[in-house]
Amino acid sequence: MAEIRQERALRTREVLLRAAAEEFDEKGYAAALINQILARAGLTAGAMYFHFKSKEDLAVAVMNAQRHRIEPGLNARGLQRLVDITLVWAHQLRVDPLLRAGVRLAVEQGSFGMHDASTFLEWREIMVGCLADAESDKELMPGVVPADIAEFVVGACTGIQLYANLVNGREDLVERTVRMWELLLPGIAVPSAARRISLDAERGRVS
Structure with a gap:
C-alpha cells in the first residue's frame, strides 16, 4: 500500500512539473498563474501544496529537472x-x-x-x-x-x-x-x- 501511495505521489509531482513547465514556457514566470497550472494538471491546490510550497518552488524544481x-x-x-x-x-x-x-x-x-x-x-x-x-x-x-x-x-x-x-x-x-x-x-x-x-x-x- 505504501508503495502504491509513493508511486501515485511521484506521478502527481510529474504531472504538476509538466503543467508548470508548459505554463512557464509559454508565458514566462510572471504571467504564469497557479490556477492555470492546476487547470492544466487537472489537480487541486491541496495536491500542489503537498509537493510545492509556492510558484517559486515549482519554478526551481523545473529549472533543476x-x-x-x-x-x-x-x-x-x-x-x-x-x-x-x-x-x-x-x-x-x-x-x-x-x-x-x-x-x-x-x-x-x-x-x-x-x-x-x-x-x-x-x-x-x-x-x-x-x-x-x-x-x-x-x-x-x-x-x-x-x-x-x-x-x-x-x-x-x-x-x-x-x-x-x-x-x-x-x-x-x-x-x-x-x-x-x-x-x-x-x-x-x-x-x-x-x-x-x-x-x-x-x-x-x-x-
Whole structure:
C-alpha cells in the first residue's frame, strides 16, 4: 500500500512539473498563474501544496529537472559524451517543454527576483567530469584545463540558444551547436581524438 501511495505521489509531482513547465514556457514566470497550472494538471491546490510550497518552488524544481531530460539519452564517455550532451540538449530544446521552461527560467530568473546559479553550476560540474575522463584518456591537448572549458561551453550554449531563439525559434540550434564544436575541438583535442569525435547531428535524437 505504501508503495502504491509513493508511486501515485511521484506521478502527481510529474504531472504538476509538466503543467508548470508548459505554463512557464509559454508565458514566462510572471504571467504564469497557479490556477492555470492546476487547470492544466487537472489537480487541486491541496495536491500542489503537498509537493510545492509556492510558484517559486515549482519554478526551481523545473529549472533543476534539466539534467534529467538529457542524461538518460547518453552512453558515451569523455569528449564524445560532452559533445553528445550538447547535441541532445539542442534537439530536446525544440520538443521538450520541461527542458525549454527550465532553460527559460534559468536565464530570465533575475527579472522575477531569483538569483540561483545552481543549474549552470551543475552543468559545469557534469562537463568537468566528462573532460576529466577525456584528460585521463589522453584526448585533451597539453595545457587544457577542464574547468575552463566546461565554463566556456556552459556560457557558449546559453548564448547560442538565446541567439537562435531570437533569430528563428531555435530551428537551427542543432546546426549552431555542431558549428561551435567544429570551431572548438581543434583547440582542445589532440588530432587523433578530434578525428574520432562524431558531430553527427543525429546523435542528439533520443527515443
